[in-house]
Amino acid sequence: MKIVYFSPNDTTRQVTVAAAAAMEPGGEQIDLLKAPLTEEVSVGAEEMLVVGMPVYAGRIPGLCLSSLACLKGHGGPAAAIAVYGNRDYDDALLELTDLLEAQGFRVVGAGAFIAKHSIFPTVAADRPDEKDLEAIAAFGRECQARRGLFSDSHPGEILVKGNRPYKKPGSASFRPAGDKTCTNCGACAAICPTKSIDPADPTKTREDTCLACAACIRVCPTGARAFRGVAYQTARKAFELKCAPYRLPETFYRA
Numbered sequence: 001m002k003i004v005y006f007s008p009n010d011t012t013r014q015v016t017v018a019a020a021a022a023m024e025p026g027g028e029q030i031d032l033l034k035a036p037l038t039e040e041v042s043v044g045a046e047e048m049l050v051v052g053m054p055v056y057a058g059r060i061p062g063l064c065l066s067s068l069a070c071l072k073g074h075g076g077p078a079a080a081i082a083v084y085g086n087r088d089y090d091d092a093l094l095e096l097t098d099l100l101e102a103q104g105f106r107v108v109g110a111g112a113f114i115a116k117h118s119i120f121p122t123v124a125a126d127r128p129d130e131k132d133l134e135a136i137a138a139f140g141r142e143c144q145a146r147r148g149l150f151s152d153s154h155p156g157e158i159l160v161k162g163n164r165p166y167k168k169p170g171s172a173s174f175r176p177a178g179d180k181t182c183t184n185c186g187a188c189a190a191i192c193p194t195k196s197i198d199p200a201d202p203t204k205t206r207e208d209t210c211l212a213c214a215a216c217i218r219v220c221p222t223g224a225r226a227f228r229g230v231a232y233q234t235a236r237k238a239f240e241l242k243c244a245p246y247r248l249p250e251t252f253y254r255a
């Protein structure tokens with residue numbers, strides 16, 4: 001089994017690994033935050049591929065597309081997972097499913113699960129919770145049960161919620177920055193997937209390249225890096241209200 005994820009704030013990794021653990025023990029983990037894929041990764045016809053992506057503006061992160069294009073399937077099973085911050089996953093799960101099918105996989109299950117919002121962490125703060133973890137494990141078991149059911153003579157089909165053409169990719173309105181508690185440890189610049197932090201002055205952020213992924217906030221040992229400012233705080237309050245209703249996991253299976 002191969003387990004692939006991009007997870008700047010760690011929730012996509014948690015969900016993806018939990019789903020994979022319910023399929024079979026072990027598996028090779030490929031962490032796209034540590035290093036994007038640049039060479040083909042071939043996945044055997046008997047091997048399960050599990051891919052987890054965070055939802056960014058209703059799509060999968062554009063940064064991951066070149067890595068996902070390196071995954072080469074041979075008609076084997078795959079599970080597609082989209083993790084989102086309780087607003088909506090829009091077309092992200094469909095996009096990931098389409099992409100994996102185009103790369104030669106048979107997607108046996110696709111699941112959208114809810115986790116703490118990485119820009120507004122008071123939204124869905126306690127997700128995934130116990131109920132989510134049960135749903136994630138049930139999804140993993142169902143994918144495992146279906147993995148051997150399909151072949152060239154019985155290809156099956158999976159219908160996933162979302163629209164084609166997918167919604168236009170968007171970018172975040174806020175970027176994190178550091179404050180005077182920065183000790184210049186370098187952790188944020190080292191983890192940033194877009195090299196948007198100058199190691200010489202880690203309190204600043206390149207606005208044009210930063211994804212707002214929050215990886216730098218997660219690794220900062222002093223709490224120096226954060227989303228700040230009146231506009232951000234105002235947007236956070238509005239977002240908390242808008243995204244207050246508890247959304248449930250949604251799953252789709254090949255039949």
Ligand SMILES: Cc1cc2nc3c(=O)[nH]c(=O)nc-3n(C[C@H](O)[C@H](O)[C@H](O)COP(=O)(O)O)c2cc1C
Nearest residue numbers: 007008009011012054056057058085087088117118
């Ligand atoms: C740039 C950006 C855009 C996002 N867009 C959405 C969105 O459209 N819908 C949503 O519900 N959550 C959205 N989120 C929240 C993430 O999908 C969610 O927090 C996810 O759990 C992050 O995964 P991670 O913890 O693995 O980084 C967005 C987060 C970021 C950073």
Ligand code: SF4
Nearest residue numbers: 192210211213214216
């Ligand atoms: S600077 Fe932007 S892109 Fe880089 S880790 Fe921080 S939030 Fe992510």
Ligand code: SF4
Nearest residue numbers: 182183185186188220
């Ligand atoms: S991780 Fe925090 S303390 Fe370390 S350089 Fe970045 S902002 Fe400064």
